Amino acid sequence: MYNASHLFGFFSVFNSDAIKDMTLYKGGIPAQYGGRASSVLDVYMKDGNKKDYSVSGGIGLISSRLTVEGPVIKDKSSFIVSARRTYADLIVKSLGIEDFKDLKLYFWDLNAKLNYTINQSNRIFVSGYFGRDFFGMSDMAGFNWGNATGTLRWNHSFKSKLFSNTSLIFSKYDYAFDINRSVVKFSLGSGIIDYNIKQDFTFYLNPNNTMHFGLNGIYHIFSPGELVSDSESFNNLLMPKRYGLETGVYFSNDQKISEVFSLNYGLRYSNFTQLGEGMVYTYDQENKRTDSTYYGKNKKIIRYHGLEPRISATYMLNESSSVKASYNRMFQYMHLLSNSTSSTPTDLWMPVSTFIKPLIADQVALGYFQNFDDNNYEFSVEGYFKKMQNYVDYENGADILLNNDIESQMVFGTGTSYGAELFFKKKTGKFTGWVSYTLGTTKLQFDEINKGLAFPVSSTWVFQTGNAVTFPSGKYTIGEQVVSYFTERNGYRMPNYHRLDLGATWMVKQTEKYESSWTFSVYNAYNHKNAYSISFKESETNPGYTEAVKLSLFGIVPSVSWNFKF
Secondary structure (H helix, E strand, O other), X not given: OOOOEEHHHOEEOOOHHHEEEEEEEOOOOOOOOOOOOOOEEEEEEOOOOOOOOEEEEEEEOOEEEEEEEEEEEOOOEEEEEEEEEEOHHHHHHHOOOHHHOOOEEEXXXXXXXXXXXXXXXXXXXXXXXXXXEEEXXXXXXXXXXXXXXXXXXXXXXXXXXXXXXXXXEEEEEEEEEEEEOOOOEEXXXXXXXXXXXXXXXXXXXXXXXXXXXXXXXXXXXXXXXXXXXXXXXXXXXXXXXXEEEEEEEEEEEEEEOOOOEEEEEEEEXXXXXXXXXXXXXXXXXXXXXXXXXXXXXXXXXXXXXXEEEEEXXXXXXXXXXXXXXXXXXXXXXXXXXXXXXOOOOOOEEEEOOXXXXXXXXXXXXXXXXXXXXXXXXXXXXXXXXXXXEEEEEEOOOXXXXXXXXXXXXXXXXXXXXXXXXXXXEEOOOOOOEEEEEEEEEEEEEOOOOHHHOOEEOOOOOOOEOOOEEOOOOEEEEEOOEEEEEOOOOOOEEOOOEOOOOEEEEXXXXXXXXXXXXXXXXXXXOOOOOOOOEEEEEEOOOOOOOXXXXXXXXXXXXXXXXXXXXX
């Protein structure tokens, strides 16, 4: 998933009705996961009920959802289909608010899975996800974005100790801006397509050792951008596509050393080869183009590779407390290029090239974990430190829109991240819940930016300080043109972000065959106008002066849903 949220983070792409389980790896990341220099969220989808049919869902003010599952062949094959659709814009329009009469803001998504048991040693799974978001303030302009994935997986048992998973995976992410004029329509878009094959093995050597090993290969197709029109008089602008082959092979072992001490250790070898077809440019130290070379289709342009050692250790102090430590090295062969104000669905993914090197991250973490009162309460504190090499950013004043010389607008530097996370949870009883506190710092350093000084990226906890951003410090006039003057990179911050969400569920009826309930919720209960972005324009009441304009997407959002299952 290249964009894991709907409606600018208001919803997750992960539909809880379709999810069986999920695992979050923050510190010790096993060697089977690669390609990213960050944490891993591994999500497992439900298989569907093999014995009985069931229907569940909910109808609410903001969204509705429906899930259907059941057997195809009883005790042998089953399916599950789960869909969601929001319609907040329709509700807002019905209220007659003039500023939102032309609002278009909604998403839909669909999860589906089919599994078939061939025999005791073989099972086949087919699954897919499809989702799309739409946002616009009128029929004149708007944009949409979405993910589509499909997976075919074969699970095979060779013996009682060796298991295999073979997966064929397709993934696509794209977005498009649409601009409608009276006589012509324009569309500006970008995207990425992946074709992935994975082979994973699990070998239960003995009660103290469980081995994981395998390999995978991904063929990437990057579409940096295109501007197309339905007008015959307009010459469409198509940025050349980029191609790459990413491969990896890994081995890891979960080993129980003693009753109180265990290890997970492994090694991953990863590789990325940039492929033709296309023109490749070379640049000097000042990012000026000096030469060009044409490469034919699937011709090797450049190759990067490296070893990624992983190790994590757990030591049980007693039956209810433990200490965990880990070290990871991770290679990331794609860079996410974002604007400095906020993360949007239009952020651009760029692969490594002759000019762009892979991001390399080394991370260590140390944590203490404690359960109390027969595991009714859970507490943990964990600290981490991460060092990053070959970090990529735009230079000051970069021209990035449909720029075939995008490398000439980039600078390269280093980064450090460090912080601590505290977590407390009450797991049982009539009153349950959790409280967490996170304090984190990330700093980036580029010789070409901010006079070579490191600058902050963000600092967050439950009450979140605003993201670090680059705003103009002043302006000057050249002729009749007003030009913004920038000083520090990320020298300013967005306003602090905070909100309170409330919710309650009323169980109307609950039997073995039927359930009915009402859910009442309020998003942003005290209606705090959190800033999504800030822009600058000339004051309408005081000409010659510039004023900041805050855009807030969501205020208070009440919702009522009727939930059912039978």
